[in-house]
Amino acid sequence: MKRFLIVIIASLLLMAQGCDKPDDNRSEVIDKARSNFISGFYSDSEKGFERYLQDNPQGEYRLEAWNYLVKIAAEVRHDSDRGAAILEAMYLEFGHKPEEASTLKRQLAEMYIRTGQYKAAVEALEKSLEYAGQSQERLDESRTMLAESFRKLRNYDLAIYTYNDIAKSTDNNVIKARALFEMAHTLTLIQAWERAESELEKLLKMDGVPEDIHAEAAFMLADIYEDRHEYKRAAELLEQIADTYPNPYAVRYKLDYLEKRF
Structure with a gap:
């Protein structure tokens, strides 16, 4: 179905490229399409943008028209499959321009993520990252x-490799902190407890870590200590985040439990 949509939408592009009509950058068609979109007449707006693309193979506003079609498909009709197909067709037209190409592949990945197509999202993201x-x-x-x-x-x-790469390459402390936390969380999923502990301890020693990430990291590290029966150590960590953890009742409940263990 997705391939069928891509073929249909791409045919619009091919027809436009073969069209002999002159460009009309001040076309009443696209002005009306914009107005209809703002007014909520989405079907009329969609037809207008499609007509603009057909009539203006070299039009100044082609990228804008395509983007409106994506919005109508994905945000108005909640049809992410059609939105992805339109983005694929856009890539056929703008893929030779690095800035537009990387953005389109990124948008395409977001569309695939919405529909749970993570393998396709990975392919789109990896392609997006290739552009300098x-x-x-x-x-x-x-x-x-x-x-x-x-x-x-x-x-x-x-996932672990990528989070680690983010933490090493970014110059943003917030991004670095979140990457380290998510890497530690992923390590716990494969029961790599010692490495998860190491990454969390590194995170807690960093400067400039947002309060929420610090609290989440401390809570996760306390869980690791608890699993090793280091109850006092876990409790000491939890005491530090009693007022900053998003769910203070969870902290208090765990503290009450731990205090009975030592």
Whole structure:
């Protein structure tokens, strides 16, 4: 079904490229399509943007028109499959431009993640990361999505590797802290307790760690200590986050339990 949609939508692009009509960058068609979108007349808006693409093979607003079609498909109709198909068709047109290509592949990955197609999301993200000239912030975001997708696929080794790469390469302390936490969490999923402990302890010693990440890391580390029957050590950690952990009742409940164990 997805391939069928891509073929249908791509045919719109091919028809446009073969069209002999002159460009009309000030076309009333696209102005009306924008107006209809703002007013909530999405079907009319969709038809208008499609017509603009057909009539303006070199039009100045082609990227805008395509993007509106993605919005209508994904955000208005909640049809992520069609949204992905439109993005694939867009990539056929703009894939030779690095900035647009990386953005399109990133958007495509987000669309696949919405529908739980994590393998396809990984492929799109890996392609997106191949393009040079991206900001560190964009790279961090894309790599984080990639690591999360690997974890959803239960490919824990690659998830751990990617989180570690983020922590080493980013210059953003918040991103680094979150990457270390998520790496530690992933390590617990494969019962690599000692390495998880090491990463969490490293995280807790860092400067500039947001309060919520610090609290989550301390709670997870306390769990590891508890599993090793180091109850006093676990309790000491929990005391430090009694007022900062998102669920203070969970901290108090665990503290009450631990205090009976030593």
